[in-house]
Amino acid sequence: MGHEPIRSLELRGITKRFPGILACDRIDLSVGEHSVRALVGENGAGKTTLMNILMGLYQPDEGRILINGSEVRFRSPNDAFDHGIGMVHQHFMLVQNLTVAENVALGMKSAHRPLWLDLKSVRSRIIEVSERHELPVNPDALVWQLSVGEQQRVELVKTLCLGARFLILDEPTSALTPQETDELIALLQKMSRELSIVFISHKLHEVKALSDTVSILRRGRIVFEGRTEDHSPADLAALMTGHEVELPRVESGGSAPAADGRGLLSIRELRVSGDLGNLALDGVSLDVAPGEIVGLAGVSGNGQRELAEALNGLRPVVSGSIALNGAELAGRSASAAIGQGMGYIPEDRNTEGIVPSFSVRENLVLKDVGGGAWSRGGFLRLGRIAANAAELRDRFDIRCPSTDTAAGSLSGGNIQKVILARELARGPKALVAVYPTRGLDMGAEEFIHKQLLARRSEGVAILLISEELEEIMNLSDRIAVIYKGRILRIVPGRDATKRSLGLLMAGVVDE
């Protein structure tokens, strides 16, 4: 840490190219002491790339970094650490099979004694930091046993333990529950008195609450820079996407399932085991009528993932039934669910929804590749597959250098669009959408909401699983609240309020 504290940091003319794409295009950005600079922009705008350059993880093709007026060159994150810069990455940088303390020790060079690892000093440093900032973490827990929210906390503690005085936070709230988000924002407000922060988020109310200045990136260029207090979230959203963003709302509320009481998608007394052998779903019954969106609200970890997997044949069912259009799906395979017309937008898009190393166009036909549309006589119909990809790319505004690019190299939001395009283009009868807009920019969110509503009016039965109350309330005809593997209550969408749902999500049922 042989360097003076950062009083000002400037990026000048940063340019970075990836094969087929200009990720950063002559970007200028400056951050002063004790201030919070928000960085917002559409998916794939280049935010993460720019910050990785600042950390020394990527080398810029052009441009300079100035600290306190003099130029620096970062060849590896060690150089950035030396200047007190630390980053909480968009995707957790935690080694799953190590403990929290070991993960911190990895970066804490002072604990690296020649013949032994001084975990004791690491532990006490973790406890010191976590007490000072009120971020409870258990240094001896194994990372894979922690919830997403806890891991996010560990990431922050880790970065602070390594002595960061200049914090880069890349979408730190995208996987947090609303309460956790509020806590984090409050904490960052406090910390910004001592530190400098670059804050990346797609949620503009967070940007409003936290930042002093805001920069907007679009397609690798800074298109706007200004003081946060001078602009409303709606202004910022318009600047970000280039048009007014208005999240659509469903026009109805309270439509009951068909006369016989059974929906197109009908779940009865479903019991499913979780990963740890516990009963993750304990007698869930739910109906979704054609042309209805049922929102499933709840704090994550209350059985949502297990429900979605069971519905799609990805998790064995202990007991109960799942009927789609009269066909029984409980305990059958994923291909049975697909064959009956079930569409699925999974929670973890990197490991479930796509094959990352396959091209965009291959991923777009993956579910039906055995059928006559994409193959004949054991041969792929490559021309059709390419044409299909070109069409979907336009219709869903998938930003990729070409449809031949590996899907895994796209930005998070664009991967989500690939999955959505495939699932919707198949013309499903029912659709299970799990956190469909997590990590997406406002424009993409608006787009996906409109798509879901359009499918609804075409008669698709949609089960929307989300933690975002706003999203659920905007889109759902009816809202079911799940708590500890049971449906606590089902309320008509138009009667729901944030407060009443929040209480139910916490398990409070008042009569």
Place this chain on the structure above:
Amino acid sequence: MSLGQFLLNVLILGVPFSVALLLAGLGETINQRAGVFNLGCEGIMAMGAFVAFLPPYFMAGTPLEGYANLIGVALAIAAGALLGVLFALVVVTFRAPQGIAGIGLQMLGWGAAGTLFRRYVGGVTGVQGIRAMPIPGLSNLPVIGPVLFNHNPLVYLAFLMVPAFWYLLFKTPWGLKVRSVGTYPRAADSLGIRVSRVRYQALALGGAMAGLAGAYLSLAQAKMFADDLIAGRGFIAVALVYFGRWNPVGVMGGALLFSLAQALQLSIQVAGIDFPYEFAVMLPYVLVIVVLSLVRKARMIGPSELGKPFDREQRI
């Protein structure tokens, strides 16, 4: 011969059998923990066995004869480390597929050792080799004396290396780096750990261990060199690492299990027990496969990025 005597013989035979597997397996554990599996282990062992054999063969009768074994062992370790680095160059720097590169290294080591042997040595010749060194006092104990304390020094060394490797892997900064690099190199990289360097070091150490294992075979176990001396032990060592769940203690358990099965198989033949010997020979291999498929799948323990090259600017 009583059953007790028979079993004792199996134990006495089995323990030294396990040493080559154990040494190579410990090295391979480090490789795999760092995210690289080295199928070339077999070839490195062949090379190690060959170079270790040279000093005792050529120095017999010279004044330096007393040091010949030591020099041989040192040469084998050095050659092994060198081949490990060569492998690292191919799979870490040039990011070649590890399976193919490993098979290439296996053939290179095996072929080169055999060819050089025929060119410079010729026919099968024995060497004095490393002699047994009974531990005073302990070796006279009943049962455990002959089983554990009546062997050559490399046997003791190999078993002492089990706790040493365990400590190295789980209690030192380098071990932590190795484990992180094999599980989530991107995270290690984001903390300033040089992924490639750690993998090079791990492969060099793994190679050195495989070289040592080869030296053990030619100098202590067989006391000679032949083309087929290694006889698949390098591949078994790779399998034992999975078997032992990337833990030195588990690898030792696997090496012992396999070797005892092998010793049992030999003893059955030697004792003239009426049992088709083809099946007896198969026994250890079948045993490893069966146990390997029965052990509970190790989630969240091993190196999940095993076999994947790392490139900082590559997203997938």
